[in-house]
Amino acid sequence: MHVLALVNQKGGCGKTTTAVNLAAALSAAGERVLLVDLDPQAHATLALGCAIEDEPTVVDVLRERVTILETVQTAPGGVWLLPATAQLAEFEEEAARAIAPERALARTLEECRLAYDFAVLDCPPRTDGVLAANALRAADTALLVVESGTFALQGALRAIDVLARTAETLDRPFAVRAVGTMFDRRLRIARELLVGMHAQLGPILFDTAIRTSVRLREAAAAGVPVNVLDPAARAADDFRALAAEVRNHAGRERGAPLERWILAQPRRARAARRKPAREAPPPRRSPPRPASSESF
Amino acid sequence: MDPLALLCNLYAEGPSTLRILRRAGIRTLRNVLATNDWALAEILGTSPSSARRFAREAERLAETATARMFDLEESGDAFRCA
Numbered sequence: 001m002h003v004l005a006l007v008n009q010k011g012g013c014g015k016t017t018t019a020v021n022l023a024a025a026l027s028a029a030g031e032r033v034l035l036v037d038l039d040p041q042a043h044a045t046l047a048l049g050c051a052i053e054d055e056p057t058v059v060d061v062l063r064e065r066v067t068i069l070e071t072v073q074t075a076p077g078g079v080w081l082l083p084a085t086a087q088l089a090e091f092e093e094e095a096a097r098a099i100a101p102e103r104a105l106a107r108t109l110e111e112c113r114l115a116y117d118f119a120v121l122d123c124p125p126r127t128d129g130v131l132a133a134n135a136l137r138a139a140d141t142a143l144l145v146v147e148s149g150t151f152a153l154q155g156a157l158r159a160i161d162v163l164a165r166t167a168e169t170l171d172r173p174f175a176v177r178a179v180g181t182m183f184d185r186r187l188r189i190a191r192e193l194l195v196g197m198h199a200q201l202g203p204i205l206f207d208t209a210i211r212t213s214v215r216l217r218e219a220a221a222a223g224v225p226v227n228v229l230d231p232a233a234r235a236a237d238d239f240r241a242l243a244a245e246v247r248n249h250a251g252r253e254r255g256a257p258l259e260r261w262i263l264a265q266p267r268r269a270r271a272a273r274r275k276p277a278r279e280a281p282p283p284r285r286s287p288p289r290p291a292s293s294e295s296f
Numbered sequence: 297m298d299p300l301a302l303l304c305n306l307y308a309e310g311p312s313t314l315r316i317l318r319r320a321g322i323r324t325l326r327n328v329l330a331t332n333d334w335a336l337a338e339i340l341g342t343s344p345s346s347a348r349r350f351a352r353e354a355e356r357l358a359e360t361a362t363a364r365m366f367d368l369e370e371s372g373d374a375f376r377c378a
Contacts, residue, residue, distance in 0.1 A: 183305065191306050195360070198297045207301035208311050234309070241311030 001034075002250035003109060003119045005139035005174075007132065007163070010155055011125035013147040014181035016043040017216055018242075019122035021235070024077030024225030025243035031117040034072065036105070037084035038131050040092075044122040045083040048075040049223020058084045059091050062104045062134065068112045077225035080116070088131070095130040102133035106172075109138050118250070127162050136166055136174065141249065144178040146197060148190040148209070153197055160201075177249065179242060180209035206249075208242040211235065299325050299357060307353045308340070316340065328354040 006019045016039065023035040037044040037058060045052065050073055056066045061082065068082060075081040095101035109119055121135045136142060142163050146156040156178060163176050178201050184190045197205055213235035219226040227236040297305075303325065304313040320339045322328055328336070328351055337347035 180305075185306055194302065194305060198299070198302045202297070205297040207298050207314065209297075209305045211310060234312075237312055238310060241315075 001109070001113045001116050001119055003121065003138050003140045004143055004246065004250075005121040005123055005135040005141070006143050006145055007123045007127060007135070007159070008145050008155070009125060009127050009159055009162070010147075010152075013125075013145050013149075013152070014210065015039075015125070015145045016047060016122050017220065018143075018145050018179065018181055018210065019120050020044055020047045020077075020079075021216070021219075021225050021227070021239040022242055022246065023079045023118075023120045024227050025236075025239040026118050026120070026246065027078035028227055028240070029243050029247060031247070032080075032115065033078075034068070034080045034082060034112070034116040034119045035075070036082040036119060036121045038088070038105075038121055038135055039084060039124045040086055040089040040131075041124075042084040042086065042088070045081065045085075047220045047223065048077070048079065048081055048225070050075060050081060050083050052083050052085050055083070057087065058082045059088045061108050062091050062101075063094075064104060064108065068108050069115065076223065077228050079225070092130055101130050102137055105134035106138040118246075127159065127166065133166075136163070137170055137172065139174045141175045141177055143246075144176065145181055146178055147181050148183040148187075148193050150189065153193060153200060156197070157200060160204075175249075177204050177206060179206045182212050183209040184212045206242060206245045208238055208245060210238045210242065213238075300328070303328070303350075303354050303357055306357075307350055313340065325354045325358040329358065 004022075006015045006022075008015055019035060023033045027033045035044060035048075042052075055073070056071045058071070060066045061068055061071050072080040072082055091101075105121075119138075121139065123135045124131050126132060127136075144156060144159055144163070146152050160176060160178075167174060167176075178197070180194055180197055182190075183194060194209060211234060213226070213233065215226050215230050215233040215235045219229040219235075222229055225239075226233055227239065230236060300317065300323065301314050304310055304317070316339060317323075317328070322331060322339070331339070331351075333344045333348045333351065336351060337344040340347055340350065342350075
């Protein structure tokens with residue numbers, strides 16, 4: 001299972017829209033996808049038309065009262081949803097009294113590692129809380145969602161810096177990738193920003209920029225992903241292309257070590273690389289001969 | 297982001313144009329510049345004048361990208377592997 005955490009400190013940059021539609025596009029490509037709503041605003045849950053009453057939610061999973069497999073719901077677009085409610089905000093408060101609360105999600109995801117190919121984590125709009133810490137600790141890739149608006153590039157560079165520093169404190173490395181959202185090529189500012197993102201972020205930026213689309217808003221209002229509402233929409237095409245890139249990236253990550261651009265590595269691993277090569281170990285002694293009549 | 301993808305996002309239909317170009321064997325900005333307007337128009341399904349405009353933007357982007365790479369090499373201010 002490849003765990004993809006969609007992050008940005010900024011709200012309204014398209015994290016939830018990207019999480020929901022990317023999850024559905026991955027599912028349409030034949031992957032088994034778990035979408036985890038880690039935002040107390042529960043927008044991903046609402047965007048998939050799920051109404052939660054007394055059912056367990058992600059907060060119960062984080063409190064380790066239930067497992068993920070007992071909590072997931074099937075959602076439109078062939079996605080398994082781990083829903084959230086506003087109760088999730090309470091977990092942030094409880095975390096102050098808990099032991100290692102930032103490890104809860106990684107632990108529970110480990111239990112269902114074989115059940116899914118991808119876990120898409122929709123994070124809250126901050127990187128310093130315990131929910132974001134849970135997401136980053138569990139993540140194989142932190143996908144930075146960058147809207148094509150004013151100051152977005154500065155925000156993205158700052159966010160990458162924060163992610164790299166966060167990764168320094170973790171035992172588990174994660175790669176950082178970025179995707180541009182809300183791109184409108186008719187606007188000069190958006191074009192200039194995309195050129196700037198290309199110059200500054202280079203290979204960590206996915207080839208696909210998600211364009212603004214009325215269909216995306218309509219899909220969220222209808223409680224379905226855009227590929228269910230209108231598979232021929234250009235927004236659906238954008239997410240298909242992004243899903244193909246994500247699958248390619250995840251495949252490479254599984255096969256190759258995480259040794260690429262802006263790659264977060266734990267401090268220990270880096271220090272080990274810098275150490276001079278050790279002296280060759282002494283030659284191993286040959287094992288004692290088995291006692292037999294022919295030994296002499 | 298691949299420079300050809302950037303061109304398609306900025307001046308065409310994004311991933312669908314990128315797919316069409318790659319399928320036709322056009323994988324870099326240089327390839328776009330090396331293709332004549334009529335052939336490019338046929339590949340993209342547009343008029344030769346639109347194809348010419350697309351190629352002109354490719355040329356401009358290639359120049360900017362080359363200048364930028366030169367600047368980065370000069371200042372040593374490129375992202376490096378952590």
